[in-house]
Amino acid sequence: MMGTIFGIPPQALFGQLLLGLINGSFYALLSLGLAVIFGMLNVINFAHGALYMMGAFVSWLLLTKLGIGYWWALLLAPLIVGLFGVVLEKTLLSRLYKLDHLYGLLLTFGLALIVEGAFRHQYGVSGQPYPIPDALKGGQNLGFMFLPNYRGWVVVASLVVCLSTWIAIEKTKLGAYLRAATENPVLVQAFGINVPRMVTLTYAFGVALAGLAGVLAAPIYQVSPLMGSNLIIVVFAVVVIGGMGSILGAVLTGYGLGLLEGLTKVFYPEASNIVVFVIMAVVLMIKPAGLFGRER
Amino acid sequence: MSLHSQSGGRASAKAPRTAARVSVPDKGLTPARIGALVVLAGLLAAPFLLYPVFLMKVLCFALFACAFNLLIGFGGLLSFGHAAFFGSAAYVTAHAVKVWGLPPELGILLGTAASAFLGLVFGGIAIRRQGIYFAMITLALSQMVFFLALQLPFTHGEDGIQGVPRGVLFGMFDLNNPMEMYYTVLAVFLIGFAIIWRAVHSPFGQVLKAIRENEPRAVSLGYRTDRYKLVAFVLSATLAGLAGGTKAIVFQLASLTDVTWQMSGEVVLMTLLGGMGTLSGPVIGAALVVTLENYLAATSLPVPVVIGCIFVVCVLVFRRGIAGEIQARLGKKH
Numbered sequence: 156m157m158g159t160i161f162g163i164p165p166q167a168l169f170g171q172l173l174l175g176l177i178n179g180s181f182y183a184l185l186s187l188g189l190a191v192i193f194g195m196l197n198v199i200n201f202a203h204g205a206l207y208m209m210g211a212f213v214s215w216l217l218l219t220k221l222g223i224g225y226w227w228a229l230l231l232a233p234l235i236v237g238l239f240g241v242v243l244e245k246t247l248l249s250r251l252y253k254l255d256h257l258y259g260l261l262l263t264f265g266l267a268l269i270v271e272g273a274f275r276h277q278y279g280v281s282g283q284p285y286p287i288p289d290a291l292k293g294g295q296n297l298g299f300m301f302l303p304n305y306r307g308w309v310v311v312a313s314l315v316v317c318l319s320t321w322i323a324i325e326k327t328k329l330g331a332y333l334r335a336a337t338e339n340p341v342l343v344q345a346f347g348i349n350v351p352r353m354v355t356l357t358y359a360f361g362v363a364l365a366g367l368a369g370v371l372a373a374p375i376y377q378v379s380p381l382m383g384s385n386l387i388i389v390v391f392a393v394v395v396i397g398g399m400g401s402i403l404g405a406v407l408t409g410y411g412l413g414l415l416e417g418l419t420k421v422f423y424p425e426a427s428n429i430v431v432f433v434i435m436a437v438v439l440m441i442k443p444a445g446l447f448g449r450e451r
Numbered sequence: 452m453s454l455h456s457q458s459g460g461r462a463s464a465k466a467p468r469t470a471a472r473v474s475v476p477d478k479g480l481t482p483a484r485i486g487a488l489v490v491l492a493g494l495l496a497a498p499f500l501l502y503p504v505f506l507m508k509v510l511c512f513a514l515f516a517c518a519f520n521l522l523i524g525f526g527g528l529l530s531f532g533h534a535a536f537f538g539s540a541a542y543v544t545a546h547a548v549k550v551w552g553l554p555p556e557l558g559i560l561l562g563t564a565a566s567a568f569l570g571l572v573f574g575g576i577a578i579r580r581q582g583i584y585f586a587m588i589t590l591a592l593s594q595m596v597f598f599l600a601l602q603l604p605f606t607h608g609e610d611g612i613q614g615v616p617r618g619v620l621f622g623m624f625d626l627n628n629p630m631e632m633y634y635t636v637l638a639v640f641l642i643g644f645a646i647i648w649r650a651v652h653s654p655f656g657q658v659l660k661a662i663r664e665n666e667p668r669a670v671s672l673g674y675r676t677d678r679y680k681l682v683a684f685v686l687s688a689t690l691a692g693l694a695g696g697t698k699a700i701v702f703q704l705a706s707l708t709d710v711t712w713q714m715s716g717e718v719v720l721m722t723l724l725g726g727m728g729t730l731s732g733p734v735i736g737a738a739l740v741v742t743l744e745n746y747l748a749a750t751s752l753p754v755p756v757v758i759g760c761i762f763v764v765c766v767l768v769f770r771r772g773i774a775g776e777i778q779a780r781l782g783k784k785h
Contacts, residue, residue: 199583257529265762272755392591432595436576443579
């Protein structure tokens, strides 16, 4: 073996980096959803963490109550969460667009409390285990480290989802409509495009991403009603660091901060919980608009 | 750009001005003054009618909510991390009194000073962005305080600092007596409330409202708006700290609950429910929320769900809050 790197055994270093990359995958998926929703609705979706938790719970319920396995859950859970998002947008959020944006934050904060409180009331605070699907059990020996198949799959899946979302928004006709409607909804509506429906679908898509992240997370973390509530605040910090102006920026910042957090766990574990917040403070001092953001 | 500047005139509809009262000349007993005297008499008599610990909890949270309201209601800045100031003052006060053996007044003073300093640091960072970003930044910074409180040795992690002695105030008043404790808390609350009242009804408060309504215009008039926002932030953090330090003495406890984001959310709810931008609103909201939580604790209803529902209802149909709604109704009659 290689001995040590900066006094750290390489297995530990790469192990933490992998963990960081996994966390980064979830940061990226969640901040991507937040950025897409914010771009279109000007709403910061505080319920994002709760809907991520809901995605994990839906897949757990599908498995334990209906016997529907992981691969179907990967399709069904985001759909169910997305449909829930449609209902939320149609009945509640759509009433707030003409008001100060802060009300959107407050409303979704209330929704997060309701969703999390309801699951907590029903299922308690203890986590439920979700088995890794058979096809992804085991792992690969890469020589310098052991890579569990499922973790590799999470990284690949989130990369594919993030990249295809970026391509869909930047390169397709639908994405062009979306970007146009973000800039000037009135004009786009005048061209005969149903902007309100687009807003609904954007919200549904954004929360479906959160639901998908929840399904991916279920076999790694325990499925628990509290799994989203602390995560969402870190994701907020990620979003502030990256700036919400660019989709790619949100994704890159997500992965980058996950890796940095992993490195901190190796070299100074006590600070691993707060490193993202410290970076946020530093970025705000130097470049208030965020790394990829522009002042709006 | 500032959200409030975009919403222009609507912002004033959302948060009714209290400024109109400023110019009313002295005419002895106005209805408002009679009302204030009645409330004051009620507060003085209250511990003979109600459970003092409950009243003290209400007063601590009322001061906390008033401090928070100074930012959102009069400065248009939504801080989603005010628990950081409330909680860290509680920790510092509890540590100073329990470990260093300081008298309660010095303990509270030290806790308040710690919050003021924290407010200066956080405010300096957070006012670099506006609106939603401001809320997210304050939330993230307060989460950092939460993790520090979880990990630092002097805060004792999950246990918190328990068994804080109440001590003797100014060497004269034994705070272990519930009545003496109550009147101390009442005095602290009234001092804090008076500071807020003074700040709101001062030229400083007027500039703050101008910034809330239209920041670019305030800048063009020559005001250094960032300074005003920072001062408001520090003042708000300081008073939130005063409430937190007092709470630590009353309940003889500083715990992680005080620094969680749920606590930050709770103070937002109190203010929203009572009426943002009104002076009495946060007090009403705090009393209602504390009462409700006491009531819910005895039932099997899940508290967060109920709180969340109130949030949603307030945001959708009751944005003025109770005091704001009353002011609007009374205003229409004139």
